[in-house]
Amino acid sequence: MFNLRARRLNSGILGTPDAYVKVFCGSANLGETSVRPNNRNPWWEEDFTYLDTQENDVMKLKVYDQDIWLDDLLGVCQRQIKLGTHEHECFLKKGGTLRYTYPRLIQSSIVGYSSLFQVAEAQLKLFNLRARRLNSGILGTPDAYVEVFCGSANLGETSVRPNNRNPWWEEDFTYLDTQENDMMRLEVHDQDMGWMTCLESASGKLSWEPMSMNAFLKKVAPFVIPTPSANSVMAEAQLKVFNLRASKLHSGILGTPDAYVEVFCGSANLGETSVRHNNRNPWWEEDFTYFNTQENDMMMLKVHDHDIGLDDLLGVCQRQIKLGTHEHECFLEEGGSLHYAYTLG
Numbered sequence: 001m002f003n004l005r006a007r008r009l010n011s012g013i014l015g016t017p018d019a020y021v022k023v024f025c026g027s028a029n030l031g032e033t034s035v036r037p038n039n040r041n042p043w044w045e046e047d048f049t050y051l052d053t054q055e056n057d058v059m060k061l062k063v064y065d066q067d068i069w070l071d072d073l074l075g076v077c078q079r080q081i082k083l084g085t086h087e088h089e090c091f092l093k094k095g096g097t098l099r100y101t102y103p104r105l106i107q108s109s110i111v112g113y114s115s116l117f118q119v120a121e122a123q124l125k126l127f128n129l130r131a132r133r134l135n136s137g138i139l140g141t142p143d144a145y146v147e148v149f150c151g152s153a154n155l156g157e158t159s160v161r162p163n164n165r166n167p168w169w170e171e172d173f174t175y176l177d178t179q180e181n182d183m184m185r186l187e188v189h190d191q192d193m194g195w196m197t198c199l200e201s202a203s204g205k206l207s208w209e210p211m212s213m214n215a216f217l218k219k220v221a222p223f224v225i226p227t228p229s230a231n232s233v234m235a236e237a238q239l240k241v242f243n244l245r246a247s248k249l250h251s252g253i254l255g256t257p258d259a260y261v262e263v264f265c266g267s268a269n270l271g272e273t274s275v276r277h278n279n280r281n282p283w284w285e286e287d288f289t290y291f292n293t294q295e296n297d298m299m300m301l302k303v304h305d306h307d308i309g310l311d312d313l314l315g316v317c318q319r320q321i322k323l324g325t326h327e328h329e330c331f332l333e334e335g336g337s338l339h340y341a342y343t344l345g
Contacts, residue, residue, distance in 0.1 A: 010095035017065040250335035
């Protein structure tokens with residue numbers, strides 16, 4: 001579920017709405033978007049993924065206006081989901097509309113970048129772009145960004161990651177008018193004050209099947225955006241942890257939690273998410289990738305409440321990892337739950 005946007009939302013007694021959306025599929029709560037303050041025409045960048053669903057399950061979207069005491073329900077959108085990619089607009093009870101897109105997709109996760117293909121309608125979705133060991137030029141560490149093309153179409157460019165040889169970009173790129181064997185091209189640039197330096201481009205033909213591609217750039221130290229073949233991925237047992245979100249976290253003495261998650265695999269600390277301030281139902285967009293792992297290694301997720309003096313541990317989730325893609329929910333010691341997904345392969 002992606003590409004959520006609303007139009008002409010109702011302005012209540014307290015003024016222009018501070019809108020957000022809650023997403024459900026069947027009885028499962030998939031999470032909620034961030035709040036778009038003081039905006040009648042908000043757009044949300046969050047995507048929502050749910051693996052345990054079937055055709056004709058009921059999807060429900062609830063649009064709220066966040067207020068100081070009690071959030072107002074602006075309207076509900078409800079629909080039975082169907083195979084394929086669909087875009088819909090529904091009218092909200094208190095005025096305005098909500099527009100959204102949902103696909104039934106085949107996913108392939110790739111070390112350097114990943115692509116999603118909707119089989120019948122030939123949709124391309126490119127995501128999870130990251131680079132390594134980019135060349136440091138005369139002006140120092142690169143300020144890198146990527147331009148994305150499919151055939152003759154320019155799908156846009158990422159944000160600039162300043163002063164970073166190992167950047168990661170959160171942007172997704174979607175293109176509906178594509179076919180198998182179209183040429184996809186990624187150009188990696190270093191933004192400078194007077195001109196843009198193209199570090200190199202990488203290209204490859206699209207395929208219906210999950211792809212693995214290597215892209216080596218000329219102006220780099222050993223490699224950039226590495227994408228091993230399927231065989232080497234299996235040998236190295238790559239772990240990817242994604243789609244972290246929590247529900248009904250415990251509110252302590254200092255009020256609503258400022259939550260974040262630390263991610264571990266075995267003895268390795270894979271990093272931590274950003275802090276979601278003043279939110280009992282946070283969602284984190286970060287993904288965590290680890291290459292040196294094996295089936296049955298222990299993965300651990302620690303949920304913390306960020307405080308001024310000492311962060312409180314809200315709970316720990318532990319699980320032996322298995323090959324394939326899995327989605328789990330665990331209950332935290334201090335109350336609430338953490339939902340997460342991982343792929344090992």
